[in-house]
Amino acid sequence: MxxxxxxxxxxxxxxxxxxxxxxxxxxxxxxPGFLTVLSYFWPLLLSTALFLAAVLFFARTSGNFPATSSAAGEGSFAFKAAAEGILDYVVSGELEEPLLHTSFANLD
Structure with a gap:
């Protein structure tokens, strides 16, 4: 018991x-086996690898990338300012009014 x-x-x-x-x-x-999954997804994996290779190539050859900038202070500042502007646009969905005004004023 x-x-x-x-x-x-x-x-x-x-x-x-x-x-x-x-x-x-x-x-x-x-x-399914590993090779079955790999044979199904190989185009996606290949395109992702090529995209990442292109990103790395353009990041290395671009002059605005902080790692390749000769002046550590101004290159990284410009890159951070551009990245913050893009992030603000993506998060809020719109640019700030002063930034838009200065952009259009520079076109004149």
Missing amino acids: EIREKLLKFRFHIVFAFVFSLLTFSLVTYS
Whole structure:
């Protein structure tokens, strides 16, 4: 009778372990192989790799990138100011009025 009481005490643990084992076994048995997944997603992986390579190439060859700037202070400041402006535009969805006014005033 003592074994039955202990089994009833841990019944949720036993059920959880059984369900977890069943799920693990079914995932291992019925999931596709690595090469199958790779053959399905290779265009996406290739295009992502080429895009990242292009970003790195343009980042290295661009003169405004802080790592390649000769003057550490002014290049990084210009890059940070441009990045903050883009971030403000993306987050708020609109540019600030003074910034728009100065942009259009410079066109004249």
